[in-house]
Amino acid sequence: VAFFGILTSLFPLFVIAGIVMLVRRSRSGSSGSDDASVSLRRLLEYCFLAVALGLAASGLDSLFSAAVEAMVEGTDDVDTPSWAITSLLVGGIALWFLVRNVRRRFEESPDEQGALGWVLYQGILELVTLIGFAISVNDLLDGIIGAGDVEPQNLVHLAVWGAVWVVHIRLGDRIVGGEPVRSTLVPFAVSINALGALVASVGGLIALCFMAVYEGITGYSSWGGTVDGIRDVASVLIVSAALWWWYWLRQAVHDRGSMLHHAYTLFVGVLGGLGALVGVSVMFLAALINWGFAIGEDPAVEYFDFLPVAVAVAVVATLVWRYHRELVPPVEGRPRNDVDRAADHLAAFVGICALLAGVFVVLFVAFHHLTPVPPGAERETTMVIIVGLPLLVVGVLVWRRFWQAIQVRAGDAEEVGSAVRRAYLYVIFGMSGLVALVTVLFLVFQVIDGILNTSFDREGIWDLHAPLAIALTAGVATGYHRRILRSDQKVLAGAMPVPMPRPAPSPELPGPGRVIIVAADPAPLAAAVEMATGAEVEVIRRSDPPPVTFDLDMARMEIAESDAATLMVVVGPDGNMLLIPVDRS
Structure with a gap:
């Protein structure tokens, strides 16, 4: 419920x-x-x-x-x-x-x-x-x-x-x-919640099946009966599956190409599924490593009773991730678009978050070993292996897999100039830079406050380990992505078209700069004047018939000899030409 x-x-x-x-x-x-x-x-x-x-x-x-x-x-x-x-x-x-x-x-x-x-x-x-x-x-x-x-x-x-x-x-x-009257928000809103309930109930059923297998192999069980567990999730499974079918498979999934469909597919399916898969992978590795340090404290069958649930979460997360990733149209036979880029960058974002968390843990433990231990404190040596190592391994694998696929196209101006890539880089660069600035501000305050209050002892230094590790981790992320941004700027600058050299100015021609020709047939005179003077020519056609005889060469020379900036030329029915200087200022 x-x-x-x-x-x-x-x-x-x-x-x-x-x-x-x-x-x-x-x-x-x-x-x-x-x-x-x-x-x-x-x-x-x-x-x-x-x-x-x-x-x-x-x-x-x-x-x-x-x-x-x-x-x-x-x-x-x-x-x-x-x-x-x-x-x-x-x-x-x-x-x-x-x-x-x-x-x-x-x-x-x-x-x-x-x-x-x-x-x-x-x-x-x-x-x-x-x-x-x-x-x-x-x-x-x-x-x-x-x-x-x-x-x-x-x-x-x-x-x-x-x-x-x-x-x-x-x-x-x-x-x-x-x-239809119905807003497109309705089917997507119900689809998100129905998917969450469906994933939880399907994961519960899969976990119950793995629990039964685990119990059959090891003979150990710390949970209730399988039948009772199936009864507890069956109703939620039926209702959520029906709602997901009604609102997603019948309605929302057909709205391909819309912003809501892309947001649902990428953020709910791709980001949510891959994020859950990475999280359960880190948890499993951490538990496995921790068991190596705790051998003999608990029986293995009791310690690993979380495996059925972890495997069920991994299976469901993989299904959700792959299903929604397949909703992104295949790239064969078409140019790469922002939806493809968003799917890759979201996956890389999941990986780099895990990687940076691992870097923070390693730095935090390293500072513990580089500074004196205050009274009553202990160095957490195993923390870097139990928590930091899984985060680093999983984060590096995921981030490297998708970031390398992204960087293969780093020489393409269209790719590096896309809104998705720039949003990804600016979000990480901005967030990590802000975190680094805030933590450095806090560190400086703590140091100055400790010195002024004469309380900057071993315990005071010990309290600076976490913010110092955060600041260094954020600084590394900021520096790396700043370098990527600079590299992208060079690619974009190299792809800009080279401006054509401006043609040398032609020698100044005699005559006015603008000529207004009023004639019954102004086209021949306009062409001759434009060729002789290079002036801007405007024509006004008279409604009476053109003259029988008209000396075009004489008219062209008279117009070229005029020193007026703007000249109106009126050709009468008898072939006579009237030149009128015009001031249009």
Whole structure:
């Protein structure tokens, strides 16, 4: 049930999205249905509609639940459903008036269903009612499977909230302006939470299977029965699988190419799956190394009882990572794009985080051994091997695998100039630089404060090990990525086109700089003037017929001898030419 409760955390996302859209509409200066005040009034009306619906549905749910309870246990053990009747009566009447008003508006203006307020109402109510419906189905399945008690009221909850959920699904499926009313945030939001519940339940089942195998091999078991464990996760598995199929496989997965689809695939699937796989790998190596130092303290079968869970997490994380990585279109037959780059850079980010954590542990332990030990403290020699070595090994392997694949194209200007690569470098460079600056500031403060207060002893030096290790680790990351940024700048500078040398200025030609020709056939004279003087020529065509005779060479020479900056040439019907200096300043 807790997995489905995560959906409630998405409500602020819809509220923030609504506020942003309202502000954008108010700044756009649009009128009519797009006016911000109208949108805000509609949003308030839909809030009242949601409250009325909640009162009516909860009242109906409570009333029928009380009736079922009275039929099963008798009327003496059932409280009077006063609040249920009140909620149903007040909420039902308000709901009837509000629904009638909304339906009338939609009939008059069908495009109103695509407005911001209604989209937010439909999306939030679909999520809320889905939570109630999923919890009801989960409780009912628990009772049927045997993981809980069968409560007749669960059927009432399922019927009421399921009906309201279906109604809002139908409202979201309506097409307005060629697009469904439902916001694309809804299927992706449910898909994320359903995937989390599905991964947890599938991982639980796989862990139970490995536990049974482990118990069969070693004869040791520190957990309950396998059948009881399967019952505990079966209902969550069924509900989450159904929701993931409905919202992801039927809806969201087909929205390929959208920003939400890329964000879900890369950040939830690729980053989440690979991050979990790296984490469980580090944990397994650390536990294995730690057992080498603790041989004889615990039996091996007891110490390694975490293996089934670790293997299950690794299997599920690998499946999630590979499935979402396959959703990225193959690179064969097409140029590399930002989605491909984002997948590689996110994987490299996971690796470098583990690598830097390992470097920090190594430096921290090294400082412990380079400074005197204060009274009561101990040097953690094994920490660098148990924790630092797994982080370094896993981090180097992952980071080297993906960063080398990225750096193979470091000579390509399009690659190094991509937004993904620059965002990756600037994020790591900026974050590590900021961390280094803050920790150095803290170190200097601690040193000065200790000197002034005469408390800068062994214990004071010992307390500086962690921030000093953080500062050096962040400094190494900053320096390396600064070098990469400089190298990218050189590649981009080398790829810039060489500017063509400006042609030498031609010798100055005689005549005006601008000539306006007014003639019945100005084209021949315009070409001759432009060739003789190099002037900018503007032509105005007269509507009367052209002259029978016109001396073009004489006209060209007279225009070239003029010293006016701008000259208007008017050719009359008889072939005579009038030169008029013009001042256009």
